[in-house]
Amino acid sequence: MLSTDLFTQIGLGHYLVLSALLFCCGMAGVLLRRNAIVLLMSIELMLNAVNVSFVAFSRYLGQQEGQIMVFFVMTIAAAEAAVGLALAVSIFKRFREVNIRYFEHLKG
Amino acid sequence: MNHPILMATLLLAPFVGFLINGLRYKRHSANLAGVIATTAVVISFISAILLVVDLVGLPPETRVISVKFFEWISVASLKINAGFVLDPVSAIMILVITGVGSLIHLFSIGYMHHDAGAAKYFAYLNLFLFNMLILVLGDSLPVMFVGWEGVGLCSYLLIGFWFTDDQKAAAGMKAFVTNRVGDAAFLLGMFILFLSFGTLTFSEINQLAPTDPTLAWMNPVTLGTLFLFIGATGKSAQIPLYVWLPDAMAGPTPVSALIHAATMVTAGVYMIVRLNPLFLAAPNTMMIIAIIGALTVLLGATIGMTQWDIKKVLAYSTVSQLGYMFLACGVGAFGAAMFHLMTHAFFKALMFLGSGSVIHAMHEEQDIRKMGGLKKYLPITHWTFFFGWVAIIGLPPFAGFFSKDEILAFAFFSPLGHEALWAVGALGATLTAFYMTRLMALTFWGKSRVPKDTHPHESPPTMSIPLIVLGVLSIVGGWIGIPHVIGAILPGHPENFLEHWLHHSIKPIPGLTPFDVTTEWVLMGVSVTLAICSAFVAYHMYVQAPQKPEKVAKAIGPVYKVIYNKYFVDEAYFAGIINPLVKASKGLWYYIDVNFIDKTTYVISDVVRGGGSLVRSLQNGNIQVYAMYISLGLVATLLFLLVR
């Protein structure tokens, strides 16, 4: 009985699991990739995963605030991407590569 | 004038001189530095005279000027003031110190004029006088100890003044280390006295000193005085700590005159005189002092007979004469000790300065075998030295006669004395006459043995004036203490001025009966006759028959060798004390310090450093690894929440 329910009855739990998987993908990217730009992409991925769960909660709890939060998150994600890319440009100008390890040289 | 101001001037004038010369020692020329230093000391001398004049004006019973500048130490019951006290005893000392000091400073201007470090030399000399004045004027043992250490320091600096010569630097070190041994004993004595009396001020200790002499050895009075005496043997070059004084001759000759003849080495005697009621309460200590003094008289005199270095002879003579002072202290004749201290300061400073003049004239030659017949080249030096000579061998009516004779008389008559002590003293006087005559003969008389390329010349007036003044003092200096037997037959019956002067500062010897006049005359006659005979023998041996001394030396072969090598005392000290100490210290250094303490600390530091590098690898700057920590933390948090 449960087995068919699990596939046919889509509920909050499904969306949350999806969100978790996306989040884990993004985190794996942050942890493992060398390229700073790919790192930034992975962060976008994690933020999106969070957005999915926000919207799902908003839907199933019937509250608009969740969507407001998504709105804010998106804006901040865009801002973060802009700054991150600017830094990546700086790093590239100096080292001709955007390896994340070069950020170790940032001081002061 | 105001006493505190005078006292401050007296003390601080040399210190200011030290600062002026010491801070600018590279820029001052020798003459300028000398004038500054001498002026400072003369100012000090003038204030000393003014103070003593004031002191004379006071009634004899309360003849004390004490000045307290500030409270120095105040811990529980221990209260020590930076206080200074002028009484008849310290009055003699400050007059000698600043007076002889001024003359020696004046002499130094001529003696050091060619030396590049003259300004430094004068700075040290002034610092020495400052400390010496603290030593004699201090109203408590700790204040005295400050000066005591200060003069030790200056002595070290001045002995090693030509420190580029390793031997001279080593001599300075020897003096310093030997004095440390004595100073440790001095400190112990101070502790014992503080424990039993609860005070360290001279006047209070002297008041509290028991009136009944105690014969117990483990009595605090006996032990305290004994330790203080050991301290005195260090500073005043007595057996067993005299070894530094002959080596101290490595310093410039005026230093030997000032520090190692006239002033610093008498500090031990002065300290005992200062505490005379206390020492009188400890007859055991007094006995030891007398015996040590008598032995030192003999030791110094015998070694002095065999030395060839003009300054070494004088150094051993100083050791011997200091022995007389301790002999006097030991038999309770503190006044006689002070008297001899003063006359000795005059004639020994004179002789050291004279030897300085000779050395200066001989271009730094000190071996008396290469002198002889200097009388015609150095007339002033010779005649002043001559008066020093008659003073020290005890010819009446010169200074040494009166003081030495008083000591011998007390050694005979005092209840604390003994006939044997008198005999040793008289023998010492005989030997003194011998070696001083030998020195005179080899240096000034007889045939000239001066090398051909040396042209002796008389010294400049800055050097000869002090010689003349001290020569006069060596003649008349003894007249302030003319003994009663002689005073009685002299026209006008001069009184023993010194005895009156010191009357209230010095406790009379208990049980002393008036001297028997006939015996005293006999004793006096015996010692003078012996001295004159021995002087004639020496004159004969070294002037008329120069080959004889060698024969005598051969005849008594082994004895001569032992004496010539100073009884092998230095060698014995090295074998018995210094080498074992050095070996033990090396062992401690190698096995305890290097192999245990150092290694332990290294292990500790290695552990800490290893731990640090372990932790450091966590913080390596790799952002992704940081992110990993965050995710691990997240995992742990979630795990905690789920399990709970």
Place this chain on the structure above:
Amino acid sequence: MTPDVFLFWFLALTTVLAALGVIISANPIYSVLSLVMTMVGVAAIFVTLGAYFLAGVQLIVYAGAVLVLFVMVLMLFDLKHEIHAFTRGPVTGAIKIAAVGLLGGMIVGAIALSANSLMKTENNGIQTVIEGDSTKALGKLLFSQYLFGFEALGVLLLVVAVGAVALARAKGGTHAQH
């Protein structure tokens, strides 16, 4: 199997695969393209959840603007030939993968454990779900209750725009050697 259910499974699968593509492909360009795919998938999921406005914003802002920025930077640097896509260090790599796996597993586990309580909230929520067009309500809420946050974000964007330009223009980058 209703179309809704089918749609969900299809979108979920596509999105997750695209996300994996982002982190696996060695060439950053492919990563960006996969990311675009993910964003579109997420936008579609928003639609299934009835958040139409957000789905639009997602498409315009992410797929349209942010990812174009990424592509432009990548093209500018000519970074397509990546040899080592992943950071080195087998031990830390294993720990990282393990950490991620554990985290994912535990989140899923946690969701499964709390399935019952989730059901309840669902049942409570369903009644209040606004089935119609929620955009109007969202706008009202945003410009009334959350006005301050909205304005603050506007300021933030301005600052970020200026800052990003300044950073990127700095001569010699942040590591200029004087």
